[in-house]
Each structure stands twice: as structure tokens, then as C-alpha cells.
Amino acid sequence: MSQTFDLVLGVESSCDEMAAAVLRIGRAEGSARAGHEIVSSVVHGQAEVHGPYGGVVPELASRDHVRSVSDVVARALAEAQIVPEQLDGIAVTVGPGLVGSLLVGMSFGKALAYRLGVPLVGVHHLTGHLASVELAEPIERPYIGLLISGGHTALYRIEVGGSAALLGETRDDAVGEAFDKVAKRLGLPYPGGPSLARAAASGRRDAVEFPRPMVNRGGLDFSFSGLKTAVALEIERRGALAESDVADIAASFEAAAVDVLVGRARRALRDEGLRRIAVVGGVAANRHLREELARAGAADGFSVHFPPLDLCTDNAAMIAAAGAVLLARGERHGLALNAFSRAAIDAAPWTEPAGP
Ligand code: KG4
Numbered sequence: 001m002s003q004t005f006d007l008v009l010g011v012e013s014s015c016d017e018m019a020a021a022v023l024r025i026g027r028a029e030g031s032a033r034a035g036h037e038i039v040s041s042v043v044h045g046q047a048e049v050h051g052p053y054g055g056v057v058p059e060l061a062s063r064d065h066v067r068s069v070s071d072v073v074a075r076a077l078a079e080a081q082i083v084p085e086q087l088d089g090i091a092v093t094v095g096p097g098l099v100g101s102l103l104v105g106m107s108f109g110k111a112l113a114y115r116l117g118v119p120l121v122g123v124h125h126l127t128g129h130l131a132s133v134e135l136a137e138p139i140e141r142p143y144i145g146l147l148i149s150g151g152h153t154a155l156y157r158i159e160v161g162g163s164a165a166l167l168g169e170t171r172d173d174a175v176g177e178a179f180d181k182v183a184k185r186l187g188l189p190y191p192g193g194p195s196l197a198r199a200a201a202s203g204r205r206d207a208v209e210f211p212r213p214m215v216n217r218g219g220l221d222f223s224f225s226g227l228k229t230a231v232a233l234e235i236e237r238r239g240a241l242a243e244s245d246v247a248d249i250a251a252s253f254e255a256a257a258v259d260v261l262v263g264r265a266r267r268a269l270r271d272e273g274l275r276r277i278a279v280v281g282g283v284a285a286n287r288h289l290r291e292e293l294a295r296a297g298a299a300d301g302f303s304v305h306f307p308p309l310d311l312c313t314d315n316a317a318m319i320a321a322a323g324a325v326l327l328a329r330g331e332r333h334g335l336a337l338n339a340f341s342r343a344a345i346d347a348a349p350w351t352e353p354a355g356p
């Protein structure tokens with residue numbers, strides 16, 4: 001436990017990004033809070049692999065990971081200007097995600113840790129996303145964490161010790177998935193979220209009054225499938241879409257999705273009596289969401305914190321940051337570590353419950 005960790009390598013491959021990053025740990029205890037330095041962060045995307053299919057094809061994702069993993073890790077080490085022997089520990093994403101994809105980064109991390117004789121820890125992908133925001137900026141805890149990505153939509157209470165208690169989550173689609181599917185129906189290029197946001201910029205947000213599912217309901221769960229269906233029906237109703245139709249539908253959908261997220265965020269802050277919220281995951285890159293949450297924060301008196309854009313989408317710096325906390329706590333994983341498609345954040349199947 002007295003071991004200090006100076007340089008930690010993170011490896012992330014839970015979906016269609018292969019990422020590796022070297023983090024210089026700011027404090028001996030390996031807190032995920034600001035003070036770490038991202039020495040290098042390399043992300044290899046697969047837009048050209050999945051683009052023709054309009055969505056991630058799992059088998060193709062893992063095959064591309066096999067091709068890119070050693071190069072991505074080598075680039076992260078080269079950009080950090082270190083040799084592997086200088087690493088003090090390795091953190092790999094264990095789940096949730098596509099198992100075939102996860103196994104590639106994880107196996108590479110295992111092999112490298114074994115060769116170097118350094119400790120290995122498995123990291124929950126969502127713990128990584130939640131750690132991304134404090135990499136850039138310390139936030140006084142407790143605060144609300146809103147995690148919005150392609151696979152997940154959830155609200156957490158981030159406790160003083162850093163643990164995350166689930167407050168509510170989506171009952172069906174993740175919000176990023178809804179962005180991606182609506183984009184595909186509108187004929188916008190993959191990846192859908194950013195292209196939908198671009199199309200929305202020239203559309204009218206009030207062109208179509210789409211439903212705001214669950215926004216007036218109690219509790220903190222989300223639902224996006226009704227909204228997605230309403231958009232599909234509108235697209236069908238209009239038939240052939242002019243560019244202005246695409247822009248209007250995109251803008252109206254984005255407005256509805258953002259309203260739902262802002263509404264739930266406000267309720268979580270109110271219910272928990274907190275005045276700070278951190279928003280993480282790929283959809284946190286959305287400009288309209290950033291503006292609307294800032295507006296709500298100004299009205300209600302809460303502060304809103306986002307990671308920088310390159311830490312919103314999948315990356316390995318966040319995995320190294322979350323891994324550093326586990327390494328400092330003395331957690332270690334062996335070569336038998338497995339990958340998991342699903343895993344609760346507070347009861348990950350590969351690890352003991354978090355200590356105090
Ligand atoms: O966190 P992430 O990279 O991967 C997951 O863990 O899922 O999130 C990817 C998701 C995708 O659904 C993508 O469409 C969405 O984030 N996304 C966006 C934007 N940029 C990425 N959604 C809306 N607006 C954006 N600007």
C-alpha cells in the first residue's frame with residue numbers, strides 16, 4: 001500500500017475506440033481529483049469501419065482493435081516520451097461494453113503488466129467517465145453526476161469519498177443511442193450524435209413539438225424510446241425530406257432530448273439538496289445541452305461542470321485516473337480477470353465492494 005504511482009497507463013476499448021493514455025499521478029494517494037497530468041492521450045476511432053453500416057458492428061470493432069492496439073499503446077508511450085519500463089501500473093477497462101472489444105485492450109494490458117511486473121487494475125467504464133471531469137477541475141463533493149453516453153444515461157450522487165450512488169437511469173434507450181438512431185433515420189452520417197447536432201444548428205427548435213418523456217414524472221429515471229418513435233413517425237409522415245426538414249426535425253429532437261436531461265438534472269439537484277452538477281460522457285459534448293444547463297444553473301443557482309470535449313467521448317486518460325484510485329487503494333487484478341458486457345457501478349462483478 002505504501003507504493004507510490006507516478007506513471008499509470010490507461011487502456012480503453014469498450015466500444016469502437018481504441019485508446020491509450022499515460023497519466024502522471026498528482027498525489028501519492030492517487031485521488032482522481034485535479035493534480036494529475038495527462039502526459040499523452042491517443043484515441044483511434046473507427047468511423048470508416050462502421051460508417052457504411054450506420055452503427056457499430058461489434059465483430060468489426062474487435063477486429064479493428066486487434067489491428068490497432070499495439071500501435072495505439074506505442075504512440076501513447078512515444079508521445080509521453082517514456083519507455084514501458086517507466087510505467088508504475090496499468091489500468092484497463094473491464095466493462096460494461098462489447099465483450100469482444102473489451103477483451104482486446106484488456107488482454108494487451110494484462111500481457112504488458114505481466115511483462116513489466118507492474119500491478120494491473122480493471123476499471124468500470126462509467127467510473128472512468130465520472131473521473132473525467134475532475135481530471136481537469138476539482139469539484140467540491142458531494143455533487144450530482146449526470147452520465148450521458150451512447151450506452152448509458154444515469155444520474156449519480158458522487159459522495160465525498162468519490163463513490164457513486166445511482167439515483168436514476170434510463171428504462172430503455174440511452175440518450176446517445178437516441179441521437180444516433182434519429183441521425184440514421186434522417187440520413188445523417190455516422191457517428192450520428194455530432195452530425196445531428198450540426199444539422200440542428202440551422203433548424204427551428206419549435207418546428208415540431210416532440211414529447212418530453214418522463215419529464216413531469218416523479219423519480220429520476222429517463223426514457224427515450226417514446227421520443228425516438230415520435231421522431232420516426234414524423235419522418236414517415238413527411239415522406240421525402242428536404243434539407244430544411246432534416247434540420248427542423250434534428251433541432252426539435254435535440255431540444256426535446258435536452259429538455260428531458262435538464263429537467264431531470266434540476267430535479268436531482270433539488271431532491272438531493274446539492275448545488276453542483278458534473279456532466280460526463282459523449283453527449284456532454286453537445287453544445288445546446290451545455291447552453292441550456294448553464295442557463296438552468298444561472299436561474300436555479302447551481303454550478304455546471306463539463307470535462308473538456310476530448311475527455312467527454314471515450315478516452316483512456318479517464319480510465320487511468322479511475323485506475324489510479326484503485327491502485328493507490330491496493331486493489332490488484334490478476335491474469336484471470338474477465339470482461340463483462342454489463343456491470344453495476346457499485347457492485348462490479350470483478351471487484352470487491354469499494355472500501356471506505
Ligand atoms: O461516451 P461515448 O464516447 O461512448 C459510450 O460510452 O457510449 O459516447 C458516445 C455517444 C454517441 O451516442 C454519440 O453520438 C454521442 O455520444 N455524442 C453526441 C455528441 N458527440 C457525441 N451526442 C450529441 N451531441 C454531440 N455533440
Ligand code: ZN
Binds near residue numbers: 125282
Ligand atoms: Zn463511454
